[in-house]
Amino acid sequence: HVLEPATRLGPFLIGLIGFTHGALTISAVNFFIPVLRDFQVDVIVAGAYLALAQFISVFARPVIGLLSDRMGSTGRATFLGAYVALGAAFFALTPLLLPSAQAPAALLALAVGLGLVNSWSGLYYAAISEVGGAGRVGVSTSFGALANSLGTSTGPVLFGLLADRTGSWTQGMLILAALSVVSGILCAFFARRRSPERLSNEVA
Secondary structure, eight states: OOOOHHHHHHHHHHHHHHHHHHHHHHHHHHHHHHHHHHTTOOHHHHHHHHHHHHHHHHHHHHHHHHHHHHHOHHHHHHHHHHHHHHHHHHHHHHHHHGGGTTSHHHHHHHHHHHHHHTOOHHHHHHHHHHHTOTTOHHHHHHHHHHHHHHHHHHHHHHHHHHHHHHSOSHHHHHHHHHHHHHHHHHHHHHHHHOOHHHHHHHHO
């Protein structure tokens, strides 16, 4: 059958989320220690909190997958949108936390936020495989991987260049937050266009 316009756009919109949120998460991980070092946090302490963030991310992923399964296929894209919105909130607040970065509470908040923001990949690939429709799982997930790889390749470079030009991490963090906002809006917009009846027709 001929796919409706919203269905045809689905993999591209979700792929854009993969690009922008991929740029966000890889930049956050790569620059976590250098940013904290600029605020006089010991490198070993910064590394320990980065390890904590990664630990949280590993164990949060199956929990997130379970929650998205309970929402069903029609709610998964909405759930993904909520996760990129979480990324936006985290990065919007990061410049406020950094002046207090030597305090354990601030470091713990940064680590937990990064861990949760970086737990989205399984949900992303589940969503993009579903929006591609039956018989297009390979193409959809491959496109999703391409979009995500482009984001993870270009994001840290642009973030680093901006930090060098401005002498501050703030602008880059706010741009990453804005990218997450855009991604979340696109995801939510697409999810609202996909009714249960339309999804059933796709899978049939």
